Amino acid sequence: EAGVTQFPSHSVIEKGQTVTLRCDPISGHDNLYWYRRVMGKEIKFLLHFVKESKQDESGMPNNRFLAERTGGTYSTLKVQPAELEDSGVYFCASSPEQGPSWTQYFGPGTRLLVL
Amino acid sequence: AQSVSQHNHHVILSEAASLELGCNYSYGGTVNLFWYVQYPGQHLQLLLKYFSGDPLVKGIKGFEAEFIKSKFSFNLRKPSVQWSDTAEYFCAVSYNFGNEKLTFGTGTRLTIIP
Numbered sequence: 001e002a003g004v005t006q007f008p009s010h011s012v013i014e015k016g017q018t019v020t021l022r023c024d025p026i027s028g029h030d031n032l033y034w035y036r037r038v039m040g041k042e043i044k045f046l047l048h049f050v051k052e053s054k055q056d057e058s059g060m061p062n063n064r065f066l067a068e069r070t071g072g073t074y075s076t077l078k079v080q081p082a083e084l085e086d087s088g089v090y091f092c093a094s095s096p097e098q099g100p101s102w103t104q105y106f107g108p109g110t111r112l113l114v115l
Numbered sequence: 116a117q118s119v120s121q122h123n124h125h126v127i128l129s130e131a132a133s134l135e136l137g138c139n140y141s142y143g144g145t146v147n148l149f150w151y152v153q154y155p156g157q158h159l160q161l162l163l164k165y166f167s168g169d170p171l172v173k174g175i176k177g178f179e180a181e182f183i184k185s186k187f188s189f190n191l192r193k194p195s196v197q198w199s200d201t202a203e204y205f206c207a208v209s210y211n212f213g214n215e216k217l218t219f220g221t222g223t224r225l226t227i228i229p
Contacts, residue, residue: 003158033216042119043205043219056216091159099215106151106159 002026004107006092012113018080021110025074025094031055032075033095033104034067038088046090049075050098082114117142121206121220128196129228136191136223138180138206148189149207149217150180159205165189176200201227 005024013019025032034046046065047057051072060067064083069075079086089111093104118141128134140146150162163174170182180191189206203224207217 035217035219040221042221043207043217045216045218048216059216093159095215102215103161103164104215104217108158 004092004094004105006090006107006110008110009108010111010113012115013082014115015084016081018078019082019112021077021079021090021112023075023077023092023094023107025092026096026105029094029096029105030072031095031098031102031104032069033093034075034077035091035093036088037091037109038085043091046077055098079112082112084114087112087114117208117210117218119206119208119218119220121204121223123223124221125224125226127226127228130198131195134191134193134196134200134225136204136206136225138189138191138220139187140189140206140208140218141187142208142210144210147209147215148180148182149209150174150178150189150191151205151207151219152202153205154202162191162204196225196227198227198229201225 007022032049035043037043045059048055049069052069066078089109091109092107095102095104120139122137148165151159152162153159163172165172165182173179203222205222206220209215
């Protein structure tokens, strides 16, 4: 069974540019989560999809971040325009069902550097 | 706001030493507790989790953790570490059933010296 995949693995962009990150969850997993780790800090929750619906987007930092999950399969996270403080590692995770008894499986992350 | 504290940022041990990594969380309600590990170049993966029942939880690779509700703690232990345990360890908590977003600590980097 393929794990959670994320693309790209690394991205270096200039301030003001746009970047789109992609996450492919494990096949059949309805729940998809985005997290971010800014250097030296904790991994922070961004948002949670159940299928194509946003269940919880309380962690999205501002309206420069737009997440979508059309069709309930893969998800994209767009940052537009990117700022220096957006640099970090963006993780995606998926789980088959809702509820804390279900493990969240993490992808390898996308390292974003905004110059 | 909910928070998780991991007091040790970097721990260096020799092989065969015993390990205990501290984790405390801030909220006193019903919690679900996790330890994740990230080996160099690999994904975050679950080591163990606690939801209810026996507060001593056993995980993979010989790790265990004990939930002490009165101390809001969930410390990770291993009696004898190996070089292959070199990794970053993250404690995480989720608070309400149906609100399963994870709140993480800042992580503890563990270096095992052969």
